[in-house]
Every structure is written in structure tokens, then in C-alpha cells.
Amino acid sequence: MKYLKKFSTNYFIGFISVVSVCLYLGLSLAFPPEPAIRSSHRSEISKHVYKDLDLKLEEKKSDFYGYFSAPIGDIFEYCKMALGKESYPPYQLRPFMPKLIGITYNLLFPNAQTNLHDKLITHEEYVRLTYISMVFNLCFLMGICFLAYRLLPHHNTLSILILSLTVINSGVMHSSPFFLLDIPALFVFALAAYAYFKNNLWLLVSAAMLGLFIKEISIVLLIPIFFLLLKKKSKNILSLIAPIIVFMFIRYAYKTDLLSVQYSWNVSKGDIRLNYLIGSLGTPWLALRTFCISLFCLGPSAVIAFLSFKKSKETILDFLACLFLTLSILLSHAMLGTFTPRSLQVITPFLTFYAAQILEKKERHSENPAVTKA
DSSP: OHHHHHHHHHHHHHHHHHHHHHHHHHHGGGOTTSOSOEETTOHHHHHHHTTTOSOOTTSOTTBSOSEEOTTHHHHHHHHHHHTTOOOOTTGGGOOHHHHHHHHHHHHHOTTOOOOSOTTOOBHHHHHHHHHHHHHHHHHHHHHHHHHHHHHOSSOOHHHHHHHHTTTSSHHHHHHTTSSOSHHHHHHHHHHHHHHHHTTOHHHHHHHHHHHHHHOGGGGGGHHHHHHHHHHHTOOOTHHHHHHHHHHHHHHHHTTSOTTOOSTTOBGGGTBOOOHHHHHHHSSHHHHHHHHHHHHHHHHHHHHHHHHHHHHOGGGHHHHHHHHHHHHHHHHHHHHHSOOOHHHHGGGHHHHHHHHHHHHHHHHHHHHOTTSOOO
């Protein structure tokens, strides 16, 4: 009976993994809350996105206003930064990838003429920057696969299925065709998850500090740092302080509020706005939509992680680290951003790595009882 229970749980986890991969591949680009492409002729979108610009869409046909993705505002700012133009918080506080792509752009196209207008990006510039970004996204996804491979000394079909959810999900599908920072952030979290489950404190701290130059959501990696200190029974407080110093240094360098996390927020003076929270949970319909998006993005990985925990309850600290990290991601998006698959999916590596390494160790132990329990 015990063997049958274990057998059925593994098959159920495998079933969830396969169905999730199929759903992500089949439905992600048509997911209603954030379509991949929207026509530029929808004037209400145009006015909303470019309400602060003194330009009209019809002024120049060569200008980049051809097609909009839902996060067009983000893309527009990253493109400006890559071309050496000024941006504003929170975008300018994410300098690593725009600067890296900008350097690559200048190396590949040394004779390119950049439009001097600070609020103008040509279609040619957009296409070039997008393709460079897509190449970097591919490299980051390959890096995640390499980390997943290195995580486990042995691989079975179940662990491979679970780990595949790290790179085959709606967040990757939504962001891979665009100049966005979600896939680089996903790589940072995969590197942090790898470091955490390998008990490598300084690699984890380094990943957190690097991640803060990519996207400020990496500040939540203080949670696994704290739990790893508990696991190692270490009192190395510097590992908790270092990411906070980097977080504040970036804001100091760009002469903004040292606790800045979103548009127009001045946290140091108690100016905290709830417009994103209201936009996510303000009505029953919005709350239901938010729940469905969260379930679609994180539900499969979260269920697999929980079922894995039931098979190895001695990993309680690791499970709590994943739980609090997931809750912090959900809370931060409720307060500071929109519930979109591309941004929520950043937590996936911790959930999939946790589940895969438990199940792989259990499998090896069942085959060879002399192997130490997980």
C-alpha cells in the first residue's frame, strides 16, 4: 500500500507537469490579461501609453509605434536607456540589461544614427534592440537549463518534467519576444535557487546583488538568504546587509528616494500609494481575475512543491523558504505592480528546484537504501 501511494503521487506530479507544459505552450500567447501583440490603431491604448509625449502617432511613419505589446511602456523606457537616453524610476533603477544591450547595439551597429529626440525611437532601432534582447534571453534560458542540470547528480523522467516548468511557462512565453527584463530576472532567481539548495551562501548573496541591478524584485531574495543562515546555523549578518546596501546605493546613484520602489512613491516620507492594490483586488471581478492569473502561473509548481514536501517533511526549512518567498512575490505584485504571468513566474525556479531535488533523492534512496535520506 505504501509503495502504491508513492507510485500514485509520482504519477500525479508527472501528470501535472505534462498538462502544465501543454497549457503553457498552447494558451500563453492568447492569455486574455496580457495579449502578446496589440494593434497601434487602438487609440485608447496609444493615448494611455503616450499621454506624456508631445508626439502623435501619425507624425512619422518610420517611428516605432507599429505594434504594441501590453507592456509597451516598459519596452519603450528600456529601449531609450539602451540608446543612452534618459528614463525615470523605476526603469532607470534597472540599468544592467539596458546598458548591456546598448553596448552590444553600439558594437554591432557602430555607424547607426540615434535620433536626438529623447522621446523618439525609430522602428529600425526597436527591431535591432529587440533581436539583441532575444539573443540574450535565449542565453539566459540556456543558463537556467544548465543550472537545472547541475542541480541534480542524477536525473529521472519525473525530475526532468518538473524542471522543464522552469523554462516552459507563460512568463517566458510572454516576455521572450520583447525587450523586457523578466527572463534575466528569472535567471537570477534560478541562480539563487541553485545556490540555496547547494548551500552556497555567497553565490546566493552575489545573485541577489546582481539581481538588484536587473530588477528590484530581487530584494525578496533576502528571504532565502535568511533561511540558509538558519540551515547553516551561521551568524553572518553581512550576507543580509550587503543586498540592502546595493539596493540603496543604486537609488543614491540615480538621486532618488533611497527606498524608491515604484512610480511617484516616496517611502522615506511615508508616501505609499495603493493604486496597484486597488487595480488587482478593488472589485470581486478584479480579485477573481488576479486569483486566476496567479493560479495559472504558479498553481502547478506550487502544488508539485507541496506534494514533494509531503514526501520529505524533514525539509521544512526549505519548504518555508519557498512558501514565504512565494507569498512575498504575490504581496509585492499586489502593492507594486500588476499580476501578469511574466512577472509572477520569477518564483518558479525555487518551487521546481525544491520539488525536483527532493523527488530525485527519494528515488535514489528507494533504489539504494544506503543512500542518506533527503
